[in-house]
Amino acid sequence: xxxxxxxxxxxxxxxxxxxxxxxxxxxxxxxxxxxxxxxxxxxxxxxxxxxxxxxxxxxxxxxxxxxxxxxxxxx
Numbered sequence: 001x002x003x004x005x006x007x008x009x010x011x012x013x014x015x016x017x018x019x020x021x022x023x024x025x026x027x028x029x030x031x032x033x034x035x036x037x038x039x040x041x042x043x044x045x046x047x048x049x050x051x052x053x054x055x056x057x058x059x060x061x062x063x064x065x066x067x068x069x070x071x072x073x074x075x
Contacts, residue, residue, distance in 0.1 A: 024030035
């Protein structure tokens with residue numbers, strides 16, 4: 001089913017740029033790509049640094065932050 005919609009001139013300019021940037025063959029394809037990307041849940045980045053800091057304990061981190069804070073005493 002094909003449907004016609006009304007959009008402002010600014011919106012059609014944005015759609016043209018979007019279509020080109022996404023290398024889409026139609027406005028429908030460009031809108032669909034953006035909608036799918038927006039709706040799909042993003043992979044959580046929570047805990048992603050754990051593999052880099054395996055030996056870095058919470059206690060060590062707190063200690064270093066406290067020492068660092070002491071070095072930036074403003075008053």
